[in-house]
Each structure stands twice: as structure tokens, then as C-alpha cells.
Amino acid sequence: MATRKSRDRSSRTKLFVLDTNVLMHDPTSLFRFEEHDVYVPMMVLEELDNNKKGVSEVARNARQASRYLEEIVSKATVPLSEGIPLKRHDADTATGRLFLQTEPIPATLPASLPNTKADNHIIGVTMYLQDRDRAREVILVSKDINMRIKARAVGLAAEDYFNDKVLEDTDVLYSGVRELPPDFWETHGRNMESWKKDGRTYYRLQGPLVSSLLLNEFVWQDGEQPLQAWVREHDGRSVVLETVRDYSHSKNAVWGITARNREQNFALNALMNPDIDFVTLLGQAGTGKTLLALAAALAQTLEEKRYSEIIMTRVTVPVGEDIGFLPGTEEEKMTPWMGALEDNLDVLNATDEEAGEWGRAATRDLIRSRIKVKSLNFMRGRTFINKFLIIDEAQNLTPKQMKTLITRAGPGTKVVCLGNIAQIDTPY
The missing domain is CATH 3.40.50.300 (P-loop containing nucleotide triphosphate hydrolases)
Incomplete structure (x- = not known):
């Protein structure tokens, strides 16, 4: 019964084979694959050992990755061949297992890829794992573009490590600025409270948009009565908007500098x-x-x-x-x-x-x-x-x-x- 459950779990989860540069880029990548399993080839351990000396960040990361691996292996209560649980404590999101290469793997690479090169050796290990368990998806994870290309050329699935990758599309990033819809005051002004203090105007509002507003987020609206404000308070049901200072006016110049557009005005505020x-x-x-x-x-x-x-x-x-x-x-x-x-x-x-x-x-x-x-x-x-x-x-x-x-x-x-x-x- 236990063997059948293990097989069912393996068919549902993926097996990620990690390249050395992933561990040297982020040593905590071992714990970033949630319910999926992680496989570390012997060549990766050799490369970590070769790059552990020095004061560079790569060397520090190599040493830290080795410490994580040693911590996991030393607490293992099952044979290494069965996989070691990656979950260290209740707050850990990693529920998969860590597999280390515990047996010699025959070379199954094409003749054009010499097995003496470390990258090709890792690709060979991935091919062996895919042939051994065809019911399971085996994916090679590498930061090396050429290695991912070679892996795909021999029919393997290969991915980049995206966990801490910077978003390249600025439209997806949080801008800190939001344009209010034209009907904002109609939908949020029913029980509005407003007052003035220290030359600023404050509005306490309730409405459907309140839950999506964030503290210190700037909001604006053009029209006959333009508004530029920022979220001063947020208690879940209501928000307090405070009008911003107009740094585009010369009387509010900061060290002789005035804002030239709305974004610069928000930045100065x-x-x-x-x-x-x-x-x-x-x-x-x-x-x-x-x-x-x-x-x-x-x-x-x-x-x-x-x-x-x-x-x-x-x-x-x-x-x-x-x-x-x-x-x-x-x-x-x-x-x-x-x-x-x-x-x-x-x-x-x-x-x-x-x-x-x-x-x-x-x-x-x-x-x-x-x-x-x-x-x-x-x-x-x-x-x-x-x-x-x-x-x-x-x-x-x-x-x-x-x-x-x-x-x-x-x-x-x-x-x-x-x-x-x-x-x-x-x-x-």
C-alpha cells in the first residue's frame, strides 16, 4: 500500500534537476519548489566544492548551499535513495523530497556532447532520470541559457530559475499611483467626512474601491476639480485621503527644484x-x-x-x-x-x-x-x-x-x- 501511494505521489509531482549555477545564485532554491521533488547530481556537488573558496558572493552562496545540503542529509531518517523530506519546520512551504545521486549513471548522451564536460554530464543524468520514470515529468533547472538550449535539443524539458527574477514588464510592477474612476465620488461620497488641518484637506471615504487601496498609495483624478492625494489611513472599511502638497509651484520649491509633472510631484511628497x-x-x-x-x-x-x-x-x-x-x-x-x-x-x-x-x-x-x-x-x-x-x-x-x-x-x-x-x- 505504501509503495502504491508513493507511486501516485510521484506521478502527480515533478522532479526538478538543479544545475550548479541555480544553487550558487540562490542557495535557498532547494526549498522553493513547493510540493515537487528536487534532484542534485554528483557533478553539482563537485562544482560546489570547486567554487566554495573566496570572498565573492558566488563563493559564499556555494558554501551556504553545501551547508543546507549537509543539514538536510544529516537529519535524514530514511535511505537517501528514497528521498529526504525538504520540510524543515511548519512554516516551510517545501513539502517535496531531496534526491542525491547515489549510483553511477551510464552515459546516454549523443556523440556530439562529450560526457567529460560538467554541463553535459548533468544533461546525461537528466536524460537517465526521464528514461527511468517516463510517467513523471523531469525538468532541468539552469541559469545557463546554452545549457537549456542543449537540453531542449536532446528532448528534455528545461526552465530558468524564476523565483527571485526581477520583473521585466514595468506594467506589472506596483507603481504606487492610481487613477480614480470618473464615478469615484458618486460611489464613495455618500457618507464622506472632510476636514482641513495644517493647510491640507482630508476625506474619510467608504466604497467598493476602498479594499484595493494601499497605505501611502497616491491617487489622482483630472477634470473640473482635479485631485491629487495619498492614502493616509486604511482600516479595511474606510480610508482617509490627504491632499498632497503642490511642489510644482515655486513657493514650495525644494532646494530650488520644482516638480515638472504629476509623478515628480508625488515623488517629492x-x-x-x-x-x-x-x-x-x-x-x-x-x-x-x-x-x-x-x-x-x-x-x-x-x-x-x-x-x-x-x-x-x-x-x-x-x-x-x-x-x-x-x-x-x-x-x-x-x-x-x-x-x-x-x-x-x-x-x-x-x-x-x-x-x-x-x-x-x-x-x-x-x-x-x-x-x-x-x-x-x-x-x-x-x-x-x-x-x-x-x-x-x-x-x-x-x-x-x-x-x-x-x-x-x-x-x-x-x-x-x-x-x-x-x-x-x-x-x-
């Missing part, structure tokens, strides 16, 4: 709001992401004294070939990577036309004394208190690097991430 500790700005090149972030940072650091200093960092991934080592201190090494900072400081410094040449020079020196350029490599273990942290070119950060940076924020710190997913320069 989020950047200047002390209650919002984390802001992400996504946009094409030239849309003013860095300029707005710097203007808001300078205004709140030098004028409002809300933050003690500005810290700016970015990942040092070159667009083309690397030019080699850079001389000098940490800030001097980071200077070539901070061309965007210099360009935007020139723009912000030129906004004060009445200061004169000496005044602008003094302002520039003051600004430079309050902006610290830090390398990503030395962020581990630090805690920033009352700082305005700007992470430029954030699209090049790995999930682990992003988590490292965000967890550096202490009390009173605001984190701003700037990026454009159309300009990702990292290999993955």
Missing part, C-alpha cells in the same frame, strides 16, 4: 514626508530620480535639520570592461562611480542665482561636508542613525545586498532606492 522611511523611485534615464532625491535630502538636512548627514552609495558594476584598481581613500575610489552626484550637485548649486560666485562656492563646500560617499563593501555591521541614505543604481543590487543595505537603517533614518530595471548590468 514621498521624499519630503518624515513619516515615510523607505522610498523607491523607478524611472527611465533623465526623469530626475537622483536630482529629486538629492534636493529633498539637502532641504531636510541643511534647512530643516531633520537628518544629520546624507550618505550616498551604489554598487560598483561597470557598464563595459573594468579599468582596474583605483587609487586613494574610500571616497576617492568611489568618486568615478559618483558622476551622477557631481552632475546633480552642479544643477542644485546653480539654482541660487542671487548668491554670486563666492556664495555658490561656499554653498558647495557646505553641501560637500554633509554628503558622505560610502562603498557598499564596507556596510556590514554598520547602523545609520538620523541619516538620509540614497542607494543609486539599485537595479544592480542582488537581493542579499539590498537586504544588507536596508537593515543598516537605524532610528530616524530614511532610505531612498533609485533605479531603472531596463539598465541592469549584473550577469543575472
Whole structure:
């Protein structure tokens, strides 16, 4: 009876054969396949062993993957050939089993694919597994495009590892902005409450759209009485909308910068709001992401004294070939990577036309004394208190690097991430 249940389960679930680069990209990929089973060939263990030395992220991931495998195998209560349960605790979503290659597998590759190459060996193992259990779907998972092409050429199913892949379609991403329908006030204004406070207008509303609105989401509506507001409170049944400050007007200029469109106005409202500790700005090149972030940072650091200093960092991934080592201190090494900072400081410094040449020079020196350029490599273990942290070119950060940076924020710190997913320069 137990054998029949095992066979029924195997026919319903898939068997994913993992390539080495998947584990080195995300060591937790072992636990990302839910109810399906995972198979790790012996060649993958060999490649993990060959790549475990060093201080790079790939080497760290290889070591972590080996630790996960050792943890799973050491707690096994069944023979390895029967599969080891991947579920570690109640919160784990992985309910499948881990299979390790425990027997020599004969080469079944075409003559054009030499078995001495690691990729071809893994493809051969996948072919053997597919021939052994034809009732079950066996899929090779790899980050290597050419390996997936070769696998499909020999009749195997091959997939990329998508669990932490960045969305390429910006239309699918959460924009933080929503256009209200034309009949919004007719459907939501029956029991509306409104009041004014500190020059802002507030609306407490109920209606069918309330459940889909998110906290700190900006909403707008054009027409005879245009509205630009953001969701200030949300208790499930009702929301409180607060009208935003109009930063397109010169009287509300931030360090001499005014918003040129609705999106920039929303961005400045989020950047200047002390209650919002984390802001992400996504946009094409030239849309003013860095300029707005710097203007808001300078205004709140030098004028409002809300933050003690500005810290700016970015990942040092070159667009083309690397030019080699850079001389000098940490800030001097980071200077070539901070061309965007210099360009935007020139723009912000030129906004004060009445200061004169000496005044602008003094302002520039003051600004430079309050902006610290830090390398990503030395962020581990630090805690920033009352700082305005700007992470430029954030699209090049790995999930682990992003988590490292965000967890550096202490009390009173605001984190701003700037990026454009159309300009990702990292290999993955």
C-alpha cells in the first residue's frame, strides 16, 4: 500500500534537476519548489566544492548551499535513495523530497556532447532520470541559457530559475499611483467626512474601491476639480485621503527644484514626508530620480535639520570592461562611480542665482561636508542613525545586498532606492 501511494505521489509531482549555477545564485532554491521533488547530481556537488573558496558572493552562496545540503542529509531518517523530506519546520512551504545521486549513471548522451564536460554530464543524468520514470515529468533547472538550449535539443524539458527574477514588464510592477474612476465620488461620497488641518484637506471615504487601496498609495483624478492625494489611513472599511502638497509651484520649491509633472510631484511628497522611511523611485534615464532625491535630502538636512548627514552609495558594476584598481581613500575610489552626484550637485548649486560666485562656492563646500560617499563593501555591521541614505543604481543590487543595505537603517533614518530595471548590468 505504501509503495502504491508513493507511486501516485510521484506521478502527480515533478522532479526538478538543479544545475550548479541555480544553487550558487540562490542557495535557498532547494526549498522553493513547493510540493515537487528536487534532484542534485554528483557533478553539482563537485562544482560546489570547486567554487566554495573566496570572498565573492558566488563563493559564499556555494558554501551556504553545501551547508543546507549537509543539514538536510544529516537529519535524514530514511535511505537517501528514497528521498529526504525538504520540510524543515511548519512554516516551510517545501513539502517535496531531496534526491542525491547515489549510483553511477551510464552515459546516454549523443556523440556530439562529450560526457567529460560538467554541463553535459548533468544533461546525461537528466536524460537517465526521464528514461527511468517516463510517467513523471523531469525538468532541468539552469541559469545557463546554452545549457537549456542543449537540453531542449536532446528532448528534455528545461526552465530558468524564476523565483527571485526581477520583473521585466514595468506594467506589472506596483507603481504606487492610481487613477480614480470618473464615478469615484458618486460611489464613495455618500457618507464622506472632510476636514482641513495644517493647510491640507482630508476625506474619510467608504466604497467598493476602498479594499484595493494601499497605505501611502497616491491617487489622482483630472477634470473640473482635479485631485491629487495619498492614502493616509486604511482600516479595511474606510480610508482617509490627504491632499498632497503642490511642489510644482515655486513657493514650495525644494532646494530650488520644482516638480515638472504629476509623478515628480508625488515623488517629492514621498521624499519630503518624515513619516515615510523607505522610498523607491523607478524611472527611465533623465526623469530626475537622483536630482529629486538629492534636493529633498539637502532641504531636510541643511534647512530643516531633520537628518544629520546624507550618505550616498551604489554598487560598483561597470557598464563595459573594468579599468582596474583605483587609487586613494574610500571616497576617492568611489568618486568615478559618483558622476551622477557631481552632475546633480552642479544643477542644485546653480539654482541660487542671487548668491554670486563666492556664495555658490561656499554653498558647495557646505553641501560637500554633509554628503558622505560610502562603498557598499564596507556596510556590514554598520547602523545609520538620523541619516538620509540614497542607494543609486539599485537595479544592480542582488537581493542579499539590498537586504544588507536596508537593515543598516537605524532610528530616524530614511532610505531612498533609485533605479531603472531596463539598465541592469549584473550577469543575472
